[in-house]
Amino acid sequence: MIYILDTNVFREFFFHLPKKGKYFESVWNAFEQGIEKGTYISVDECYNELEGQFSKDAVALKWISERKKMFKNPDDAESKIMCKIFEKPKFQESIHSKNILDNRPSADAYEKLNTLSKQFQNQLGTQHPLYPYYQFTPSQEYEGNLVSSPLRDDARKKYPPRFVLNGIAKIGDDKINELSPEIIEYANRHQLSISLEIHSATKYLGEEKDPIQTEAESLIGATLIKEPRKFSEPRPYSIRIDNTPIFDYIELGVSEILEDKSVVVTNEKQQSPLINIRLVFNVYTHNVSVSMTAVDHSNETLLRYVTLMKAASEGKNISLYDLKNNTVFLSGPLRDCDYKSGFSNVDENDYYLDSNKSQLIGHWTFRHRSGH
Secondary structure (H helix, E strand, O other), rough: EEEEOOOOHHHHHHHHHOOOOOOOOOHHHHHHHHHHHHOOEHHHHHHHHHHHHOOOOOOOHHHHHHHHHHHOOHHHHHHHHHHHHHHOHHOOOOOOHHHHHOOOOOOOHHHHHHHHHHHHHHHHHHOOOOOOOEEEEEOOOOOEEEEEOOOOOHHHHOOEEEEEEEEEEEOOOOOEOOOHHHHHHHHHHHHEEEEEEEEEEEEEEOOOEEEEHHHHHHHHEEEEEOOOOOOOEEEEEEEEEEEEEEEEEEEEEEEOOOOOOOOOOOOOOOOOEEEEEEEEOOOOOOOOEEEEOOOOOOOOHHHHHHHHHHHHHHOOOOOEEEEEOOEEEEEOEEEEEEOOOOOOOOOOOOOOOOOOOOEEEEEEEEEOOOOO
C-alpha cells in the first residue's frame, strides 16, 4: 500500500516529533525507510507549501529538500481527474481560496490529524519527570524541538529554571576566572563590559537537570554581554575667572569611580570640545585634582586657554558654574598650580601654543553641595 501524505503530516512530525535528540529516533528511522521504499509519497504542491513555512536554515527544510523526489508532479491523466473533482462545489470549498487568489501554494489539511496531534502532545506531557509541574511541549522558537514548559503557576517557584555556563569570561579585554559580585561592581565603577564566550551550558529546574537541553544547547558558541550600569548623563558647566566666563560651555559627567572611591569627572562625551578637562574628587579629603588640556587649535581658543593658565598661576578665583541650576559648583584658587605651554612666559605676545604639550594642573578644595 502507498500512502500519500499531506502538508500537515510533515509539519506535525517536525513540530511534535523533533529529530534532534534520540527520543523519536526509531520513529524517524521507520518513516525515512518508508520514503526510500516508496511507501510514503506526497505531491509537489505540498513541497511548495512546506518550503514557504520553514526558514532557509531550518532543519525541516533541509530534510525535505534532501527528499524532494518523493513529492510527485501529477501526470496528464491525474490532472484531468483533479479538474473534474474540483468542478464540484463541495470540493471547491475545501480549497483555501485566499491562498489560490494570492497565488500561494495550498494543500488540503486533515482535521483528524490535528486532533490526534493534540492528544499525542497531552500524553507526551505526562512523561515529564517533574509532571504535574512541567510538561514537554514543542517550541516554535527552537524549530519545533521539545522544551520543558511550566504547567502550574507555582512551577517556576518550586523548580526555578537556571543555567550553568562555562567558557571564557572577560572584563573589557582582560580574562577573569570567575564572575563574582566584586567583579561586577568593578565593571560598573570603571564602565567596562563583561563578556562570556559560552563553551558548555546545562539547564536545571531547581536542583534537577532538565531532561530536555534544547535551550542550553542553543547557547553554546554564543557570547553573552553584560553592559555596566550607566552613570548619569553629562551636565553643562562653564569655567569662570572671577565670575567672568572664559569657557562658556563644557559638558561634564562621571566617567569612572576609582578603588579609593574617588570620582573621576570628564568631558570625554562632549562633541568637539575646545578643551579636555579631568576632575578627580576625593570624597574623604574634599580635594579635587584638576587637569585641563587645550584641544582646539584656533587662536581664540588658545588665547582663552593662556588667559586661564595665567589667572590660575596668579591665584585668581577659578570657578566651575552649573548652567542647569545656575549656581557655582566649585570655586577658589587652584593650589599647587602647574602649567606647561609652548612658550616660556604667558605674557608674551606670541600666542602660538603646541596643544600636545600644553597642560594645566592644580587642585581645588570643595564642600559637598546637594544636587551634585
